[in-house]
Amino acid sequence: MKSKKTALYGLLVALAFILSYIETLIPFPVMPGIKIGLANLVVITALYGMGSKEAFVLSLIRIILVGFTFGNLSTMLYSLAGGLLSWLVMVLSKKRKWFSMVGVSVLGGVSHNIGQIIVAILTVNNVYIITYLPILLITGVVTGAFIGLLAALILKRIKNLF
C-alpha cells in the first residue's frame, strides 16, 4: 500500500471515529434508534472518492473501534448489521447509476435502519418490533438526504485528495 493511501485511511478512520463520538453526544428524545448518521459522511465520501473496498474497510474499522470504545458486543452487532447492509445497498445502488449521491445516501440510511431492526427482531424473537420501522424509514430518508447533500459538497472540495 502506498504511503499516501495509508495516511488517507488513517485520516478518514479518525474522522469517522470522531463523528461517531459527536453523534453519541446528540440526544434524540423522540425515539431511540434515530440517528443522523454523521459517520456515514466519511463512508459515502470514501465510496465515491476511493472505491467500494476502501469504504468497506473504513466502515468496518470504525464500527470495531467505536464498539470497543463506547459500546459493547451487543451494540457492535447492531452497528455491524446496519453498517454492512447499508454499505452493500450503497455499492449496488451506486453501480446502477439511477441516483446521485443523495439517493444513494438515502438508501444507505434507510437500509442501515432496516438492518438494525432485523437484528432486533432476531435478538428478542418478537416480530412486533417492526412497528418501529415506519418512523425509522421517515427519519432515515431525512437524515440520509442531509448526509448525501453534505457529502456531495465535501467531495467537490476534496476531490484532489484521493
Place this chain on the structure above:
Amino acid sequence: MKKNDLILIMVILVLGAAALIYMNVSKESGSKVRVIVKQEEFQSFDLEENIEYTIEGENGAWNTFVIKDGYVDMIDASCPDKLCVSQKNIHYDHETIVCLPNQVVLEIVDGEENPIDSIVN
C-alpha cells in the same frame, strides 16, 4: 441531485407515512402486558392494575416498569444505554417496549376493544 433522487425520497416518505397512518387507525387497546425475558414468557400483568414492578435478570440486570391508568412505561433499568426508558409508554395491542441489552420485551396483548374507547369512537 437528480429527479430520481426526489422520486425515491417521496416514495419512501409516502410508504412510511402510509404505514404510520394504518397503524394509527387500526390500533386497538390491549388488556394485558406480557413480560418476555430472553425469549421466554416471564409473567403477564393486567392493564387495569396500578403497579410498579422490577424484573430481575441474570448478572444483576434489572428493569423497572409501571402500569398506570392502562399505560405501561419503563421507568428505570440497569442497561447502559437506557433506550428502553426513553421509549414512550404503551397501551395499544402489539405495542412493545424493548430493552435489547437485557433482552427484555414488554408487549401489549389481547385486542378486545375497551368499552370506553368504543363509546368515545
